[in-house]
Amino acid sequence: MRKLHLLSIVSLVFLGTQALAQSVDIQKAYTKEIKKLSSEQQIEKAFRTIEELEEQSMSDLIMLTEIEAPPFKETKRAEKFKEMLTEAGADRVWIDAEGNVLALRRGTKGERTIALDAHLDTVFPEGTDVKVKFKGDTLYAPGIGDDTRGLIVVLTTLRAIEAAEIETEADLLFVGTVGEEGLGDLRGVRHIFEAGEVKIDSWIGIDGGAIGRVNNKGLGSKRYKAIFKGPGGHSWGAFGLANPHHAIGKAISYFTEEATEFTSSGARTSFNVGRMGGGTSVNSIPFESWMEVDMRSVSPERLDEIDKIFKSTMNRALEDYNKGVKKGAPLTLELVPIGFRPSGEIAATEALVQRAMAATEFFDVEPRLTRGSTNSNIPISLGIPAITLGRGGAGGNAHSLDEWWMNVNGAEAIKLTLLITVAEAGLDKSRTIKKR
Ligand SMILES: [Zn+2]
Known part of the structure; x- marks a missing residue:
């Protein structure tokens, strides 16, 4: 066990949700696992792919941001996101009865399913000007960070896994959820767990600011x-x-x-x-x-x-x-x-939380266990391992018309997400190249 020292308890505010940082124990076994995994050829290739995709990720971010997704009216954006996940190479992509986009990529064993999610909806009403404006390297538009950038992290993770021909043991489920914000009241993620179309064993949400956040508690x-x-x-x-x-x-x-x-x-x-x-x-x-x-x-x-x-x-x-x-x-x-x-908590000793902390530390960022009000609240309340990670880059003014996002090391958040997802799903090295 290694102890990371935090200078003091730091209060961080995410989208009106108070999150309290905690000192963290990372077990050696997970630090080793993450280090070993990150040196695998396919993972290195996936990391290179993420770098190569930077330009496309940026233009996709702008394109998706400019498709408005007001509360309860996410259909247009959902259709586009579905198309993008299909092109990226998932095995089966569909929109469920609540409006969520789901993309399944089968694993070699398929006994478990790891979900990677970001939310489609924004807080902004119909008719809001969502055109992206540039000031130097800074991109301004309502919803650009929260959570359109999260959708790009999900999409690019799939693209990189495909390009590097990574085979995971568990199935991967890439998700764009409706109704995360405000009166949406988590209706998308709630439906996924209530309907049970896919049985999910671990849930990784992308929502919130810079990398380092490992939200394992639901407020x-x-x-x-x-x-x-x-x-x-x-x-x-x-x-x-x-x-x-x-x-x-x-x-x-x-x-x-x-x-x-x-x-x-x-x-x-x-x-x-x-x-x-x-x-x-x-x-x-x-x-x-x-x-x-x-x-x-x-x-x-x-x-x-x-x-x-x-x-x-x-x-x-x-x-x-x-x-x-x-x-x-x-x-x-x-x-x-x-x-x-619902509230609840996933123990810091849980494998998913440990992997997320070890991977965060691998990227030289100090992991912070936080409590928040995100999609993860639902699986957390059901006792299903779930975390929410930051979408990376730099950003601010979420939920306001002058929301902004800047690509400062944004690729790192995608690499981190990919590493945690593959670690949780298990890399199958016996089947490096498979025709899909
Ligand atoms: Zn959000």
Whole structure:
């Protein structure tokens, strides 16, 4: 066991997700495995191919970025990505019922399947100007880094594996997922595991910034829209009718009091009333009052508990408020789930995590085990080894119109991804050249 020393715990922020770096133990066996694998002829050839493909990878990045992929409307980009994976040489490429693109490349044993994923969707609505603009070497466009560059990492990994005629023991599944962002709520990856068209044994997601990130922990969240409704009326003439705003005030007070107490100790858990609305004018009793609430926890049990606190305080506030209503109909309450991302953790001793750390170190970058809210949350919550890696290069302003990405050593992230993927799938050296 070797100990990597980190100067201190460093806080890193990825796309609004807090990730906490940890000191890391890498077992010697994995350091050796990665070193040996990287010196294999086919891997060296694949690495050269990645370098040779740099120009094409850049022009493909621009082309894909300029095909808009708003939430729930990823079809056009999915069709193109499917075409690209087919050309790259996968055995079977298809789009599933949810809209995900899947490309299967068979292994020589085929007893296991290793998935390599990036997400197709962006946070930007239909009609956003997605034309790539250049300032020197910097490329500006909404979605260029998050996660279009991730798609290029996935695609180029397949191209390089094909060019180097690498045969893996396990099957490889190259994936472009829909619905990762926001209200998409991981619907793509969720469908893949629920439908079970392909049984996946390891999941490698590409999302997030520079290389070094080995995200092995999922930050779980639950989100609701709470809607209090009543008859509404004139503020003077109908005075005495139930007022949903007054009730929601009570509800927030009950909830935040109990939730503050609950989160003041134990595994880190948070809550937030993020948006509120309703009402038509200052002199009207509103017929509706709504709020959106986000709760997060590193622990699945505590996430369930704060969820219970939320629901019970909402209902108690409704009952207590309605007790005082003397005129007209009582208020009703609707709790609409608008997001659920499970939490969980893959042990740092797990082979996939170890391989990712050893490979990262092989590229002279210090690996950081992080917690985040990505596609990996789903397999992690199911106990399936899963990590999310950075897409490489330099970038910034994700989720904003002036998002940028620059190809600073971008090829390295692809080589790293390829090395981890082949290590996890097992290189079959007995069948170096095979006609496909
Ligand atoms: Zn992303």
